[in-house]
Amino acid sequence: xxxxxxxxxxxxxxxxxxxxxxxxxxxxxxxxxxxxxxxxxxxxxxxxxxxxxxxxxxxxxxxxxxxxxxxxxxxxxxxxxxxxxxxxxxxxxxxxxxxxxxxxxxxxxxxxxxxxxxxxxxxxxxxxxxxxxxxxxxxxxxxxxxxxxxxxxxxxxxxxxxxxxxxxxxxxxxxxxxxxxxxxxxxxxxxxxxxxxxxxxxxxxxxxxxxxxxxxxxxxxxxxxxxxxxxxxxxxxxxxxxxxxxxxxxxxxxxxxxxxxxxxxxxxxxxxxxxxxxxxxxxxxxxxxxxxxxxxxxxxxxxxxxxxxxxxxxxxxxxxxxxxxxxxxxxxxxxx
Ligand code: HPA
Ligand code: ZN
Numbered sequence: 573x574x575x576x577x578x579x580x581x582x583x584x585x586x587x588x589x590x591x592x593x594x595x596x597x598x599x600x601x602x603x604x605x606x607x608x609x610x611x612x613x614x615x616x617x618x619x620x621x622x623x624x625x626x627x628x629x630x631x632x633x634x635x636x637x638x639x640x641x642x643x644x645x646x647x648x649x650x651x652x653x654x655x656x657x658x659x660x661x662x663x664x665x666x667x668x669x670x671x672x673x674x675x676x677x678x679x680x681x682x683x684x685x686x687x688x689x690x691x692x693x694x695x696x697x698x699x700x701x702x703x704x705x706x707x708x709x710x711x712x713x714x715x716x717x718x719x720x721x722x723x724x725x726x727x728x729x730x731x732x733x734x735x736x737x738x739x740x741x742x743x744x745x746x747x748x749x750x751x752x753x754x755x756x757x758x759x760x761x762x763x764x765x766x767x768x769x770x771x772x773x774x775x776x777x778x779x780x781x782x783x784x785x786x787x788x789x790x791x792x793x794x795x796x797x798x799x800x801x802x803x804x805x806x807x808x809x810x811x812x813x814x815x816x817x818x819x820x821x822x823x824x825x826x827x828x829x830x831x832x833x834x835x836x837x838x839x840x841x842x843x844x845x846x847x848x849x850x851x852x853x854x855x856x857x858x859x860x861x862x863x864x865x866x867x868x869x870x871x872x873x874x875x876x877x878x879x880x881x882x883x884x885x886x887x888x889x890x891x892x893x894x895x896x897x898x899x900x901x902x903x904x905x906x907x908x
Contacts (some may be wrong), residue, residue, distance in 0.1 A: 574862070583863070583877065583878075583905065584862075584881065584898065585665045586883065586884030586887075587660065587665050587669065588848055588888060590850065591690060591741065592871075593672065593851075594673065594852065594853060595656040596642075596657070596853050597854070598620035598703045601620065602620075608644045612778055613638075620693045624823075629743065633742060633852070640673075640677070643687075645690070649687055649715065650690040650694045652691075653793070656670075656699065657701075658702070661755065663860040666703070666898055667888055667890060667898060669709055669710060669858040670691070670695075670707075671710075671741065672687060672710060673741065674710055675712070675713045675716055675724055684724075684728065686689065695708070705890060707736040707888075709738065710728055711741040713752070714742045714743065716742075717725045721755045725738070735764065737766060737789070738755075738764050739766075740769055740770075744772055744774040745774055748781055750781050750785050756880055757906060759816055760787060766787060766788045766827060767789060767791070768786055771791070771793055771796035773797055773826065774796065779796070780805075783806075783810075783831075790814075790815065793817065794807070794815075794843075797814075802841070804841055808841055813846055814846065816835055816845050817865045818862050819856055819885065822832060823854070823855045825854030830868075832871075835866050839880075844886075844887060845883060846884045868901065882902060
């Protein structure tokens with residue numbers, strides 16, 4: 573069998589599930605801590621990496637919120653985003669739709685404007701310097717109240733020209749989508765796209781709520797949908813995209829063995845699955861590593877890899893013109 577590693581490396585890729593704060597590498601964490609006079613509870617980069625042993629989502633989230641504490645100034649958010657773009661450019665990612673967690677910053681006294689200005693300035697430069705197109709999705713922290721989310725949405729509205737949509741992340745269990753029904757209705761009325769994490773740790777019922785109550789345009793993770801056959805068929809019939817994050821699933825123990833990752837089952841059941849990195853600095857890999865992990869463990873064919881890349885383009889929220897351009901780039905690559 574031919575080895576498809578080089579094919580995966582060169583494949584033009586689209587990323588649809590990436591928390592920009594989760595791309596904070598330990599090296600940059602130390603640099604920013606020094607710049608901002610912040611004491612980290614770690615002595616070295618190695619010590620930070622050693623702390624990245626998670627048994628469930630909450631273990632990761634605790635360290636993720638602690639890590640983002642080094643982000644203080646607009647330049648910090650610029651540097652974070654620029655480092656991510658540089659990295660994915662080297663992996664042939666051509667379009668990315670990034671999440672950010674404003675409440676993780678505003679609750680520490682960092683202004684919304686500081687965060688959005690740093691991120692979008694880097695994205696604009698990334699388009700010029702690397703040719704990477706991008707969109708921004710603002711996530712609500714679901715462990716906080718609906719009222720807090722509504723306040724955050726109000727805060728975001730003056731920047732609506734730079735925010736394409738809203739999402740829902742953080743601790744899933746005990747915080748069902750129904751808690752945010754009114755916030756999502758308001759976001760929809762403002763013309764924003766809607767996505768939500770569901771079925772990562774939470775049950776299939778949370779996915780159903782995200783569809784019926786939040787009216788999402790795309791589903792983040794969605795793995796546990798497979799436990800319910802009716803729901804699985806519904807997702808397939810709708811053609812709604814699932815942003816699957818293989819290394820994240822492995823690190824957070826939803827998937828104990830990569831050979832048991834549900835991606836292949838998803839494709840076999842005609843689900844519109846895409847490959848994404850989630851929090852690459854914490855989970856051990858960016859887009860290429862995520863593609864490689866499922867390719868190696870699930871013995872994916874070249875056709876399946878092409879389908880995954882094509883699904884990413886189709887499921888993106890960018891313009892039809894940009895999609896056409898990306899499809900051309902993908903077709904020319906795969907026909908070589
Ligand atoms: N799940 C939920 N919330 C998150 C994640 C995740 O994988 N990453 C950052 N916030
Ligand atoms: Zn996520």
